Amino acid sequence: MLHRFNRFLRLIYFPTWLLCGLIPAHADFFIDQSHRITENHPRLSYGISVADLDNDGSNEFIVTGFGYPNLALSYKNGTLSNREIDKLFTDENRKTIGVAACDVDGDGFEEVYFLNTDSYSGEKVLADRLLDFQTNAVDLFDIRENQPVANLTAGRSVACVDRKGDGRYAIYVSNYGGPSRLYEVNQNIVTDIATQLGVDRVTGGRAVVSGHILGNRNDLFAANERGPNFLYQNIDGDFLDRTLEYNVDDTLQNGRGTALADIMYNGRLGLIIGNWNGYHRLFAFNRNNFHDLATSEFKEPSKIRTVISADFDNDGYDEIFFNNIGQPNRMFRLLDNGTLERVELSAALESEGLGTGAAVADIDGNGILDLLIAHGESAPQPLSLFSANIASAGRFVRIQPVNLKDAPARGATVTLNTNLRSHAKTIDAGSGYLCQMEPVAHYGLRKNEVINSVSVRWTDGTEKVMTIVEERKTHIVRQ
Numbered sequence: 001m002l003h004r005f006n007r008f009l010r011l012i013y014f015p016t017w018l019l020c021g022l023i024p025a026h027a028d029f030f031i032d033q034s035h036r037i038t039e040n041h042p043r044l045s046y047g048i049s050v051a052d053l054d055n056d057g058s059n060e061f062i063v064t065g066f067g068y069p070n071l072a073l074s075y076k077n078g079t080l081s082n083r084e085i086d087k088l089f090t091d092e093n094r095k096t097i098g099v100a101a102c103d104v105d106g107d108g109f110e111e112v113y114f115l116n117t118d119s120y121s122g123e124k125v126l127a128d129r130l131l132d133f134q135t136n137a138v139d140l141f142d143i144r145e146n147q148p149v150a151n152l153t154a155g156r157s158v159a160c161v162d163r164k165g166d167g168r169y170a171i172y173v174s175n176y177g178g179p180s181r182l183y184e185v186n187q188n189i190v191t192d193i194a195t196q197l198g199v200d201r202v203t204g205g206r207a208v209v210s211g212h213i214l215g216n217r218n219d220l221f222a223a224n225e226r227g228p229n230f231l232y233q234n235i236d237g238d239f240l241d242r243t244l245e246y247n248v249d250d251t252l253q254n255g256r257g258t259a260l261a262d263i264m265y266n267g268r269l270g271l272i273i274g275n276w277n278g279y280h281r282l283f284a285f286n287r288n289n290f291h292d293l294a295t296s297e298f299k300e301p302s303k304i305r306t307v308i309s310a311d312f313d314n315d316g317y318d319e320i321f322f323n324n325i326g327q328p329n330r331m332f333r334l335l336d337n338g339t340l341e342r343v344e345l346s347a348a349l350e351s352e353g354l355g356t357g358a359a360v361a362d363i364d365g366n367g368i369l370d371l372l373i374a375h376g377e378s379a380p381q382p383l384s385l386f387s388a389n390i391a392s393a394g395r396f397v398r399i400q401p402v403n404l405k406d407a408p409a410r411g412a413t414v415t416l417n418t419n420l421r422s423h424a425k426t427i428d429a430g431s432g433y434l435c436q437m438e439p440v441a442h443y444g445l446r447k448n449e450v451i452n453s454v455s456v457r458w459t460d461g462t463e464k465v466m467t468i469v470e471e472r473k474t475h476i477v478r479q
Contacts, residue, residue, distance in 0.1 A: 027389050028347045029312075029331070029343055029344070029345055029346070029347070029348070029388065030312075030346075030347040030386040030387065030388060030389060031386065031388070031389045032347045032348075032386060033370070033385040034382065034383065034385045034386075036078065036079050036080055036385060037079070037080045038082070039082065040382045041382065042379075042380035043380050043381075044066035044067055044376035044377065044380050045063050045064055045068065045374035045376045045383065046066055046096070046097035046356045046357050046374060046377070046434050047063075047064045047097055047115070047356075047357045047374070047434030047435050048099070048435045048436075049061075049099040049100055049112070049359065049435065050062070050101075050359055050360075050361040050439070051101035051110050051408075051436075052110070053072055053133060055109060058074070059361055059363065059438055060072045060073055061073040061080070061359065061361065061372050062099050062101070062112065063372075064096040064097055064098065064434075065091075066096065066097060066376055066377075067092070067095055069090040070090055070091055070092075070096055070114065075363045075364045075365075080363065085133075085137070086131075086133075086136070088129065088131055088138075088139050089137055091114065091129065094116045094129075095117060096115065096116050097115055097116070097155075097156070097356075098113075098155060098434040098435075099114055099158070099430075099434070099435075100112075100113050100160055100429070100436045101160075101430075101436065102160035102169040102171070102408070102410050102429065103167065103168070103169055103405055103407035103408075104160075104168065104171060104183075104184070104185040105186075105188070106167055106168040107405070108405040108406045108407050109134050110407060110408065111130060111132050111133070112130075112131045112133070113129070113130050113131075113158050114128060114129040115128050115156075115157070115173065115434075116128050116155075117154045117155055117156070119154045120154060120176070121176050121177030121178075122176075122178055123152060123153060123154075123178070124152055124153065124154050125152075127141055127150040127151060127152055128150065128155065128173070130171070130190065140188060140190050141190065143188060143189075143190075145189055146189065146190040149183070149191065149192045151173055153178030153179070153181075154177060154178070155176065156175070156206045156433070156434070157173075157205070157206060157208050157433055157434055158171060158172065158173050158174070158208075158430060158431050159172050159174075159208045159220075159429050159431040159436075160410050160430060161210040161218045161220060161411065162218050162410070162411050163218060163239075164460075165218075165458070165459045165460025167403040167405040167409075169410070169411075169429075170182050170183060171183045172194075172210065172220060174207065174431075175202075176204055176225070177202070178202060179200040180200055180201060180203075180205055180222075181194050181200075182199055182200075197238060197239050198239065198241075199220065199232060203222075203227050203230075204225035204226045204227055204254075205225075206224055206225050206254070206255050207223040207255055207256060207257060207258040207433045208222040208430075208431060209260055209431070211260050211411050212411075212413045213231065213271070214231070214242060214246075216457065217234035217235075217236070217237075217461055218234055219233050219239075220232040220234070221248070221258065221271060223255025223256065223258045223275075224254075225255060225276065226254060228250065229243065229249050229255055230243045231243045231246055231248050246289055247290060248271065250275070250281065253273075253275035253276075253279060253281075254275055254276040254277070254278055255273060255274075256274050256276045256304045256306075256307075257272075257273075257304050257305055257306045257323070257432050258273050258307060258432040258433065259271075259272045259309045259320075259432045260272075260309075260426040261320070261334070261425075262318075262424040263283075263284040263293060263338050264285075264337060265337075265421040265422065268284075268285045268286075268424060269413065270283050270284040270285050270290065271283040272307050272320060273307075274306075274307045274433075276303065279294070279299040280294055280298055280299050280301075280302075281294055281299075284338050293338040293340075294340075295340050297340070298332055302327055302330065303325045304322055304324055305325055305355050305358075306323040306355070306356075306358045306359075306435050307320065307321070307323070307432055307433070308321040308323070308360055308371070308432075308437070309334070310369055310371075310442065311443065312368075312371065312387075312388040313388040313389075313390050313444065314367070314388070314393055314394050314395065314445070315444050315446065316420075316421075316443070316444045316445050316446030316447075316449060317333050317335055317444075319343060320332045320333075320340075321371070323357070323358045323373060324355055325353075325354050325355050326352070328345070328349045328351045329348055329349055329353070329355065330342075330345070336421075347386060347389075348373075348384075350373070350384065353373070353381065354375040354376060354377055355374070356374050356376050356377055357434045358435060359371075359372055359436065360438065361437065362398070362440070362442065366393060367393030367394075367398075367472060369387065369442060370386070371385070371386045372385050394445075395445035395449075395471055396442065396443060396444050396445060396472060397443050397445065397451065397454075397470075397471050397472070397473070398440050398442050398443070398473065398475065399414045399416075399443075399456070399468075399474075399475050400439065400440045400441075400476045401414060401427060401456045401476075401477045401478075402477070403458065404479050406478075408427065409439070409456075409458060410430075410439055411427060411429045412426075412427045412456055412458050413456070413457040414427065414454065414455070415454065415456075415457070417452045417454065417455065418445075418449050419448075419449065419450045419452065421449075423443065425441040425443070427439050427441065451469070451471075453465055453467055454466055454467075454468045454475075456477055456479075458479050464479070
């Protein structure tokens with residue numbers, strides 16, 4: 001009898017021990033890794049991009065500086081340290097907010113577009129930069145023939161679009177209080193073709209994304225402030241306005257953070273839109289139109305900046321991260337059929353953080369995505385770095401498509417087909433709001449999930465299907 005009583009005591013003791021906090025019942029979702037950033041001084045920063053600046057096979061975080069130097073954070077020996085690139089790249093005398101990388105001249109190397117904004121709206125003094133790094137860094141807008149087309153309007157976001165599907169990217173600049181730009185480069189000569197293609201609308205431009213939204217070519221969606229959004233379908237290199245037809249104009253909201261994501265896990269990209277102090281949207285494509293699946297909790301207004309969709313904890317379900325300024329960040333897990341589950345944050349809550357931009361990449365190559373957050377605007381703050389609080393990466397697979405020029409195939413769509421789902425991911429072309437993610441489709445794998453095939457839809461509309469067997473690695477897929 002005494003033995004049984006002691007056994008009973010031991011059974012009730014363990015939960016009491018758990019409640020005392022020796023083993024937390026709910027561990028923080030993220031771990032703060034900011035200590036890994038060397039010389040992480042307070043600064044004004046906005047946009048972040050992820051690109052391989054020196055073509056060594058490893059990506060860098062490109063962090064813009066608003067009156068501070070632009071940074072190229074490279075991972076080495078357990079830390080993220082700034083690499084000295086070039087004075088044109090550093091450019092601390094300009095006020096850089098947006099950045100995107102892509103191959104604009106078709107040479108197989110990505111150029112970098114820096115968006116400078118020294119005024120809130122309309123005309124500005126400091127032009128943007130378009131840097132070519134193949135030899136010594138050259139700002140293509142410094143070439144005399146290109147100076148007349150340099151952007152001198154206050155911009156908010158920049159994205160790349162392979163409108164012809166030939167691997168030569170155009171650069172779309174979403175301007176505020178002036179016409180948008182669409183730049184193409186041929187033999188170092190920059191041409192603005194926005195007016196020619198009818199995409200030069202004067203609006204409160206905030207965010208723009210490019211990818212397979214409606215068809216087999218790179219379409220454009222722009223979220224705007226104080227006016228309707230617009231959605232352009234790419235028809236053989238021309239753009240057709242389909243906004244009203246697909247009910248995404250959202251006229252009474254002020255667009256900010258925007259991301260492409262497969263909301264239903266059915267192989268079709270939808271739109272996640274964060275609206276400044278307005279209702280956030282979760283537009284899934286179903287029955288030939290977009291339908292808002294946002295719950296009341298998801299819609300709750302906030303001072304949104306960047307929206308990111310990524311599988312941070314490798315459980316096979318994407319999380320949607322809302323980076324807010326001066327308010328706590330929020331996150332939701334996207335379950336099957338568009339169902340949302342709130343994820344409570346602690347380490348990455350940043351209740352007093354002045355978040356202005358964020359990007360993800362597996363920067364250290366351990367199979368777990370790293371989240372870098374920039375701050376600024378109201379006051380200087382250091383950068384923040386977070387990763388999921390998991391013991392190991394577990395099961396995952398990463399797909400990195402490269403085009404015929406051997407450059408990142410930004411705007412391509414990767415679809416993972418398994419016994420449980422068909423999950424499409426875009427290779428991010430920028431710039432949901434000032435930022436651009438790594439050019440890799442990263443998938444965590446669910447319990448008992450078996451990969452059947454992986455398909456890549458290229459920017460020219462063609463598709464490549466392959467069998468991927470090996471997990472826990474990055475597969476480079478060539479067009």
